[in-house]
Amino acid sequence: xxxxxxxxxxxLAAACVPALCGKGEQLVLQPEAPxxxxxxxxxxxxxxxxxxxxxxxxxxxxxxxxxxxxxINDIIQKLNIFDHSFYQLSVLAxxxxxxxxxxxKTTVVLKANNEEIKGMSFEINxxxxxxxxEKSQLQNKVEGLEEKLSSLSHGLVTSEQLTEITxxxxxxxxxxxxxxxxxxxxKEQSDQLNHQKLQIKIMEEKLTVDTLTxxxxxxxxxxxxxxxxxxxxxxxxxxxxxxxxxxxxxDCSDLFNRGERASGLYAIRPTGAEPFMAFCDMSxxxxxxxxxxxxxxSVNFDQIWEKYENGFGDFQGEFWLGxxxxxxxAAQVNSVLHIQLEDWKQGRRFIEYRCNLSGPENNYTIxxxxxxxxxxxxxxxxxxxxxxxxxxxxxxxxxxxxxxxxTGGWWFNACGDTNLNGRYFHMRPKGRSERKRGIQWRxxxxxxxxxxxxxxxxxxxxxPRTISSTSVSSEPGVxx
Numbered sequence: 001x002x003x004x005x006x007x008x009x010x011x012l013a014a015a016c017v018p019a020l021c022g023k024g025e026q027l028v029l030q031p032e033a034p035x036x037x038x039x040x041x042x043x044x045x046x047x048x049x050x051x052x053x054x055x056x057x058x059x060x061x062x063x064x065x066x067x068x069x070x071x072i073n074d075i076i077q078k079l080n081i082f083d084h085s086f087y088q089l090s091v092l093a094x095x096x097x098x099x100x101x102x103x104x105k106t107t108v109v110l111k112a113n114n115e116e117i118k119g120m121s122f123e124i125n126x127x128x129x130x131x132x133x134e135k136s137q138l139q140n141k142v143e144g145l146e147e148k149l150s151s152l153s154h155g156l157v158t159s160e161q162l163t164e165i166t167x168x169x170x171x172x173x174x175x176x177x178x179x180x181x182x183x184x185x186x187k188e189q190s191d192q193l194n195h196q197k198l199q200i201k202i203m204e205e206k207l208t209v210d211t212l213t214x215x216x217x218x219x220x221x222x223x224x225x226x227x228x229x230x231x232x233x234x235x236x237x238x239x240x241x242x243x244x245x246x247x248x249x250x251d252c253s254d255l256f257n258r259g260e261r262a263s264g265l266y267a268i269r270p271t272g273a274e275p276f277m278a279f280c281d282m283s284x285x286x287x288x289x290x291x292x293x294x295x296x297x298s299v300n301f302d303q304i305w306e307k308y309e310n311g312f313g314d315f316q317g318e319f320w321l322g323x324x325x326x327x328x329x330a331a332q333v334n335s336v337l338h339i340q341l342e343d344w345k346q347g348r349r350f351i352e353y354r355c356n357l358s359g360p361e362n363n364y365t366i367x368x369x370x371x372x373x374x375x376x377x378x379x380x381x382x383x384x385x386x387x388x389x390x391x392x393x394x395x396x397x398x399x400x401x402x403x404x405x406x407t408g409g410w411w412f413n414a415c416g417d418t419n420l421n422g423r424y425f426h427m428r429p430k431g432r433s434e435r436k437r438g439i440q441w442r443x444x445x446x447x448x449x450x451x452x453x454x455x456x457x458x459x460x461x462x463x464p465r466t467i468s469s470t471s472v473s474s475e476p477g478v479x480x
Contacts, residue, residue: 231311252280256287273328288457291321297424308409330357342453351375378417385411
């Protein structure tokens, strides 16, 4: 109301001043003319029009202020969410650093104990060597006495000789008991030393895992936004080893049959395909060609079709071999797909399928038949599906792109219960939508889990295996 009265008074003042000024001029110039009477107030319609305009302006200003307040509140909420997330990451990083310092201190103490045990073990070994030498000397004396006894067997043995023989036997028995006790002490010291070494190894592994975890958390934005490196391309005829190209093994199973037992990187040449480098897992009683491995989240698996077709990552860490190379491996007869998973409780399980993978003309359609394993089988729901990436949608979901929404290329159905190429999480996300973007192995209606390690490999067997029903681990509370 005050805002309306002030402009009104200003208008009335402006209307009155010219009227007064006009009246003064008429009195000076025309003193005899009749004075025209004018109102000292503005017209009522003008006042109302001005008042309405001012009211509309005030209403518009009020709406603008309310809208600006709402936008400021939204910005403040987003800043609070960001501060909370940053605080959580800072707390986690500080906890990891504290654990790392504690592990370093423990490692130093264990190494010092290890050195002391080594010194004690060396002293005990030297004493044992001396005792063994004394034992050998006593045995020589005993043999000499036995020879004397045999020479005197035809005659009478005196009491003095019998006493001497008995005393020597008691000395020998005493020495043997001492040697046995020392050997027992050496064994105990050796067991203790092995236990200390094992503890040191466990501490070092845990320290390495914590360091990798901290580095991965610090590099998380770079990993999620970065492009994965391309794997080693196909080997060409211009390579220095051209003469050996024809003698290359067809896969890691063939390499195992030739006598190779060390896991590592090898050149292979599947039947009818170009040679390429592959990582061979020889840890079992056969050779397997690894086509996928996840273990620390160091590689971003949310890649385009070209990357998934040619392969990406690092053979010494995380990688995807490439659909073209996997097709050349799985196109051979009696191909078995072996999937190995490990959760954060060190529960490791596997499952195997009879596998066949079509070529690029069918978008690498996969065909699976369950064989055996310790895991429930959700992959049968993906059999017969084409491969999909975020830039090439081949799934059965008409209203959504599963690879774009769930991240990572996979044989999605609509969208299915399995995606081992999802985002790597060190901690299980709270939101359900965020969990679906992670590595999934979710049979039926069970909850999804954040996996620590995955490895997919292809091997070839001499004859088809017997198809078995899905087997489930009998251990309670462990893994899926």
